[in-house]
Amino acid sequence: MILLLHTLIQAVVAFLFLFYPEAGDLVPGFGTSEGPSFQLLMKMYGLSALYTAGLSLWAFFRRRDTPTFLLVTLSLSLFHYLMILVQSMYNPDSRAALLHFLLAIFLTAQYLGRRREGWSEHLPGAH
Template structure:
């Protein structure tokens, strides 16, 4: 279920950053940028969020493939831990850090649950 929630969150962020010019005003710490380079950066963030949404959607749709789910949840856990650290150190507004931290915890929980199933069957 967390993979589907992750897909929705990242998908919405991707659509906002790619197609809504006012998206930086909605995201903590992004509202003070301007110019063509800034617009390109927002589109790049949107594309990255879209890739993460697609990755979690594939894992959700193929949830019977434990190895795939383990790999995807592990990668997303590491990604969100890294983003939480960067946001915590660089962004004075803690909301983005909190979102990534919570996603890391839930993804990590999903990863551990999948690993427990493997440990029990071994």
């Protein structure tokens, strides 16, 4: 379920950045910047969000495939932890870091939950 929530959040952010020129006003830390460089940044951020949305949707449909599920949830977790670091260092508004923190925690929980299933299968005496 967290993969669907992740897909929804990232897709909304992606479409805002790609198709809504005033999206910077809605996202904490972007402020009132403008110009070609800002538009380029918005489009690049939008494509990144769209890619992570697609990746999590693909993993949702392949959720029974444990290696795929583990790879994608771990990768997305790491991505969001790194985004927390960047947002914390360079964005004076902590709301964006908080969103990435929540997504990272939930994705990590999904990853560890599936890993724990694999660990218990290999324990002696576990059935």
